[in-house]
Ligand SMILES: CSC[C@@H](O)[C@@H](O)C(=O)COP(=O)(O)O
């Protein structure tokens with residue numbers, strides 16, 4: 753079996769950085785990095801752990817179906833199937849899932865539309881969108897509790913080696929060709945969400961003030 757020390761260290765570094773941002777509230781979140789392509793194998797976070805803690809049991813190696821490839825007491829993330837779909841359906845090298853207040857509020861605000869679109873924002877260049885009139889759209893899917901059903905509704909959005917999907921009132925899953933790209937896109941998404949929510953709340957405050965209402 754191929755050694756996966758380098759992939760382990762890369763994912764551990766990403767996990768530390770996301771933990772520093774406090775993006776693993778209440779044991780939420782899961783991360784995965786590709787180890788092999790034919791056949792597909794990847795490291796995924798163990799289920800139910802506090803991902804802010806860093807241990808030798810943080811990740812386990814799984815196959816294309818998300819089944820452990822080595823003898824272990826650890827369970828793969830409950831949401832491993834989404835990572836499996838990404839690695840089976842694209843050439844992505846890394847897939848990251850986090851729950852933040854901003855991504856949950858955005859997913860609820862735009863959940864009925866099923867999409868949020870950003871334009872006139874410098875950070876959409878993280879998606880290689882360089883034209884002034886470019887935009888990026890992030891789909892929002894229903895949070896099916898049954899993971900195979902959730903994975904089925906996630907699958908149609910794996911169109912490229914990089915992408916992002918919001919799961920309504922749950923979180924976001926972002927993937928990229930490398931760990932660097934996946935983290936860049938995740939950070940760009942969270943920046944855009946926080947910007948949008950801040951602007952909305954200030955615009956509302958401004959229009960209420962203009963209407964003469966004292967806050
Ligand atoms: C209690 S956190 C919510 C979990 O159900 C899930 O959405 C999650 O992100 C973490 O699950 P995990 O099985 O640890 O990978």
Ligand SMILES: [Zn+2]
Nearest residue numbers: 780781831923
């Ligand atoms: Zn989750």
